[in-house]
Amino acid sequence: MTRLAGRTALVTGAASGIGRAIACRFAAEGALVVVADLDDGENSARDGGAPTARAIAEAGGRAIFQRTDVTEESEVEALFAAARQASGRIDILVSNAGTFRGNPILATTPANWDADMDLNLRSHYLVNRAAIAAMAGEEARADGIRGRIVNMASQLGVTAPPGHLTYSVAKAGIAQMTRQLAVDYAREGILVNAIGPGRIITGYHPGEAEYVASGTIDAATAYSLARTPFPRLGRPDDVAGAALFLASDDCTFVSGHLLMVDGGWTAY
Numbered sequence: 490m491t492r493l494a495g496r497t498a499l500v501t502g503a504a505s506g507i508g509r510a511i512a513c514r515f516a517a518e519g520a521l522v523v524v525a526d527l528d529d530g531e532n533s534a535r536d537g538g539a540p541t542a543r544a545i546a547e548a549g550g551r552a553i554f555q556r557t558d559v560t561e562e563s564e565v566e567a568l569f570a571a572a573r574q575a576s577g578r579i580d581i582l583v584s585n586a587g588t589f590r591g592n593p594i595l596a597t598t599p600a601n602w603d604a605d606m607d608l609n610l611r612s613h614y615l616v617n618r619a620a621i622a623a624m625a626g627e628e629a630r631a632d633g634i635r636g637r638i639v640n641m642a643s644q645l646g647v648t649a650p651p652g653h654l655t656y657s658v659a660k661a662g663i664a665q666m667t668r669q670l671a672v673d674y675a676r677e678g679i680l681v682n683a684i685g686p687g688r689i690i691t692g693y694h695p696g697e698a699e700y701v702a703s704g705t706i707d708a709a710t711a712y713s714l715a716r717t718p719f720p721r722l723g724r725p726d727d728v729a730g731a732a733l734f735l736a737s738d739d740c741t742f743v744s745g746h747l748l749m750v751d752g753g754w755t756a757y
């Protein structure tokens with residue numbers, strides 16, 4: 490369990506769901522994890538950023554929590570400054586913070602569009618920009634690599650499900666930004682990849698809490714289950730395993746890739 494020993498990993502949206510699973514997995518593999526999230530856990534029923542960092546420490550890992558709104562450039566700068574102060578170097582970024590929003594076009598307004606793009610696309614630009622600036626200035630390691638970036642896209646950025654305009658456009662944008670940065674920074678030894686999760690049960694879609702607690706299934710969850718070739722829905726740890734590969738020394742020549750973690754949804 491030392492695949493990330495000696496590395497520092499910054500994970501946004503790490504207070505809950507997929508980001509929390511990635512933070513815990515990376516810490517268990519020896520990374521110092523910078524848990525970044527808007528939610529500090531003080532006023533929330535969700536897991537929270539500070540409780541996530543505490544849980545990592547209680548399990549014998551190393552983590553710090555930095556409350557951050559990833560849509561604010563100044564807060565992203567403060568996040569990277571705190572990470573560098575804690576560790577001296579940022580080896581891994583997982584740009585994961587986001588939320589599931591989307592409507593058919595006539596149900597949107599330009600203001601909705603801007604708000605959704607602000608969180609689900611522009612914030613990833615801000616965080617990637619800061620990470621590349623930091624990584625490009627580091628010494629390359631023995632394998633020539635300076636850093637690894639993993640961006641959280643979605644199966645909904647590859648397919649166009651009914652009524653998810655802003656979400657699917659933003660997630661497609663993340664995948665394309667990933668390809669562009671992979672090409673532009675390959676010579677600097679920065680590997681940039683994305684993950685496209687399918688339906689992962691994290692509790693934030695309607696009906697998921699009931700599904701987790703009692704197996705009671707609402708129509709949307711039943712549809713996802715029936716549509717996914719693998720005979721179950723995804724779990725945060727499924728995504729954490731893929732993120733670990735892309736963040737680890739096993740990933741040496743994979744860049745610009747969108748790794749689907751969707752139980753075969755997009756293959757069907």
Ligand SMILES: NC(=O)c1ccc[n+]([C@@H]2O[C@H](COP(=O)([O-])OP(=O)(O)OC[C@H]3O[C@@H](n4cnc5c(N)ncnc54)[C@H](O)[C@@H]3O)[C@@H](O)[C@H]2O)c1
Pocket residue numbers: 501502503504505506507508525526527528557558559560585586587588589608641642643644685686687688689690691693
């Ligand atoms: N759950 C799924 O089925 C699924 C599928 C495909 C993609 N995704 C993507 O995975 C990522 C994580 O989703 P999740 O299911 O774990 O959701 P989640 O709601 O459990 O976690 C998202 C986290 O992001 C944080 N966050 C929201 N706005 C923020 C901001 N402005 N600044 C900092 N942090 C902020 C939240 O506080 C939360 O902790 C998202 O990008 C989501 O779009 C999820």
